[in-house]
Amino acid sequence: MEDRVTLQKETMQELLSYSDNLIPALQTLIEELRHNVQEDTPDFLNEVITGINWEIEVYNQCADLINEKTSYIDKKAMITAVKNLGFSLTSGNQEMVADCLEGDFLPFLNKLALACKMVLE
Secondary structure (H helix, E strand, C coil): CCCHHHHHHHHHHHHHHHHHHHHHHHHHHHHHHCCCHHHHHHHHHHHHHHHHHHHHHHHHHHHHHHHHHHCCCCCCHHHHHHHHHHHHHHHHCCCHHHHHHHHHHHHHHHHHHHHHHHHHH
């Protein structure tokens, strides 16, 4: 059991480093989707979604430890956010995708990073 906790903490530390890049990238992507779509925006979107998926997977693997000290992360809200993103991506509406990323995932990523910091302190 102790080995699992150690691995979870190491993974959460990696998540914090990764979030330092992912969150600003997400903010840039939101602006691109709303105001200045580039030729590589679809690729950028796919990369950011891959990063979000990785962080969700980290949360799923570390939820017991994260939820021990905080209730920042609402798993039902996260599931709803994933469904909203799927719907908005399917719609092809870039403004809807930007709204979902900004309203659902930016807060989630920030809360997850904060929750991990709290566990690691």
